[in-house]
Amino acid sequence: MTSPISSPRRRWAALVVLMLPVLLVSVDNTALSFAVPSLARDLQPSATQLLWIVDAYPLVLAGLLVAMGSVGDRVGRRRLLLVGATGFAVVSAAAAFAPTAAWLIAARAALGFFGAMLMPATLSLLRNIFVDAQERRKAIAIWASGFSGGAALGPIVGGWLLEHYEWGSIFLMAVPVLVPLLVLGPVLLPESRDPDPGPVDPVGIVLAVLALGGLVFAIKAAGADDSAVVVVGAAVVGLASGVAFVRRMLARPQPMLDVRLFRNRVFSGALATNLVAVFAFVGFIYFLSQHLQLVAGYSPMAAGWLMVPGLVVTIICGLLAVRLVRRLTAAQVVVIGLLLNTAGYAVVALLGSEGSLVALLVGFVILSAGVGLAETISNDLALTAVPPEKAGAASAVSETAYEVGAVLGVAVLGSLLNLAYRTGVEVPSQLPADQTALAGETLAGAVEVAESWPGALGEALLQSASGAFDHGVVLTAGVGVLLTALMAVVAGRALRH
Template identity: 65%
Template sequence: MLPAPATTATSPSGTRSRWWALAVLTLPVLLIAIDNTVLSFALPAISEALSPSGQQLLWIVDIYSLVLAGLLVPMGSLGDRLGRRRLLLIGATGFAVVSALAAFSPDAATLIAARALMGFFGAMLMPATLSLIRNIFTDPAQRRTAIAIWAAAFSGGAALGPIVGGFLLEHFAWGSVFLLAVPVMLPLLILGPVLIPESKDPEPGPVDPISVVLVLATMAPLVYAIKTLTDSGLGPVAVLSALVAAVSGIAFVRRQLARAQPMLDVTLFARPVFTGAVLANLLSVFSLVGFLYFVSQHLQLVSGRSPMQAGLVLVPGLVVTIIAGLLVVRLVRYVSAATLVTAGLLLNALAFTLVAITGTWGSDLLLLIAFALLGAGLGAAETLSNDLILAAVPARKAGAASAISETAYETGAVLGTAVLGSLLNVAYSRHVLLPAGLTDAQRASASETLGGATAVARDLPPAGAEQLLGSARHAFDSGVLLTSGIGALLMVIAAVIAHRTLRRGV
């Protein structure tokens, strides 16, 4: 497992150097947040350029978080052995190189493979940053502030993503959104060895290859089962995938309980506050990623906005996310964390309800308001759930707790797209009406995604193009109505769970 910040290195001596080190350590977090938002806005351009199927489009988004979530804990354990700074720099180098290669992918399959490699190197970045911050900031008050800034980097990256991504997509090809990783990672690679002290556990637990395989054998079939279930219904493939995931997950838990030095201390989940905070963390990210998946396409392909204009519509909500995350640090002195997290999740539910209305009315103003509500809920729930996860365990288990927190974040990102994205594609395919005279290839493309229908419409006569686009946009909004309703229900359930579990720690 990832131990608490027992380490062979000391923290940098000067206060100023600590904060400069923090500034460098937030760069990987900032980049990953930008990458998630930018990719959502690049999906229409990728659809037109590479002509992916509906499932390939989902895998372009999902594969990164899937690999990342499966490898976070193993990579954290490896960092304890090799050195957290060393692993951070290796991950940053690999991430920048693979991102540059992804920018020139000739087809969807190549891009999916590149995204998988980005997930592999990204898994080296996340556990190392939080562990290094805990080692650098030994004063509890400073450490809380540093962790709050680290968490705010996710929101800051999301806020920058639409603006930067919109500018790049309007002036350059879709691959430019991946080239963004190179200039962001360069300061880390140059200044990291100077500002960041090396940190490793003097008595690290062993890397357990069997546990690594079991984690991946749990996550990959689980997501595939969800995809298959939403795409084809309850069939043998979905059932078999879910069964493999369940068996692998049980085997992983049993193996961790039996080992003297487990890769992941699963007994942490016996603490109600810890489990409730992890679920709140996961479902908050689920709501954000699921929302961005269909709203970014709605703004561009239904409302007809440019990528830059679509990004500007979402910026107020993303700014609200940052403000809410910083504000709850003060509010929690007067209002219990359980109440604030519950309220945040209920705001997410309200946001999805407004999205359902937006899907019916097509109002971008309502969409902006909905995302502002979602941002407020996300900022409150995500910030406090991370704090509760660390506070709910003994100091010696803080490293394991942070790895679980980061895994929950990425699992939420996977499931947000897999569940809501798959349901949206199914609803679209069932409701779209195709005009006569299309070729087999055109029918296949137009029937799977809204981006595909938009690309096909460009090659049709005006009357046929108008008919296809009208039907496709209506079908897409019918899917938004379904998925946002499901999202609202899930957020209400999450709020109930959070209220019942987190209040036990108050």
């Protein structure tokens, strides 16, 4: 099997083009985390709406990734990539001028729809362009480091934009990034499709979205103190849809997703590693960005610079992973990465009870190193653990695991953090009812209310809100310790062969 691009220079140029949507997605996610405080002040969303603003995009994207991978097999992966890039740019411009929280949530969901066209296409095209194993591993390492590179650029670019412009500028970044892709993609990227594609499965698509959406909604509803009926109902819908999806995929002669791939222990272990590493990374960024701005009082730009060392470490360790697998087994590198995730959260759990900024930043650097190692190798294992004809499905599932991890990182840790904040904050009784509700809902709301009450009253509210938030951070860090340590044990067993 030979690459459709014979020139090495053109292959690496094609990789550069494929990196553009990867950088865009990771820059957008990190920059959006930094825009949360200004979003909260401007649009005044509830705590649940705030989580949905962050989660609507990856939730829709994760639910549609496998389906869009199937569509790309049929209509052409390059064509789907270009359609997705066009739609993503247009909707990003609409999101930039959202007048309400509901509008922004809807725009983020639309971005997830078009983003689902971008991500599977990049990895499956990369698999088609780089057929040599050594070249492919290096290309995947660079591709994976693009997520970290974008995350490193996000705080700087996002911080600069937020200091000079409104939060909508975060979304407008997509336009100049995607224009080069639309111009150079048709020239440098070869078209590829499955010569014998399976049929598009609308029922399967709906079941996949309901399965993930139901479970995430149940987690959010539990964190928002909704009724037990709502929580249990959403969980039942999610679980039932998941079971129905698996049964449907097993019964169809040409399934949208061949769930039999999960019988491969290496493939399943790599996906689980991918999901947990991203869960830990995104969840940490969610509360660190808020602490830096709302508790420590840094400007968005200064907060971004404080996060850069950890994010740069992710890139370095991602590239280092390629060298380490020459001396260690892939399983050993992945386990080391996951244990570094555990150590990063342990630093916060043990030393972060007083809101120690040093503990948070040191923990983030340690965790980032682990993410760089675990993510790079798990992506490569997911692609190479299955037969070449299944590479398209494997790439879509690998991307799905990444996005599910991002969704759950914010949904689980964010909901737990919000619950701890609401139960721990003490709002002064002198405040009006509307301000009491706002301050008791989110840390950003408390900061906004405190700014309107200078003096002892405002200081008392800020002190209570900051203490409640930092207590919630320690609690979520403890969950991170347990989850990543358990995953290290599971990965060591699943990947050892």
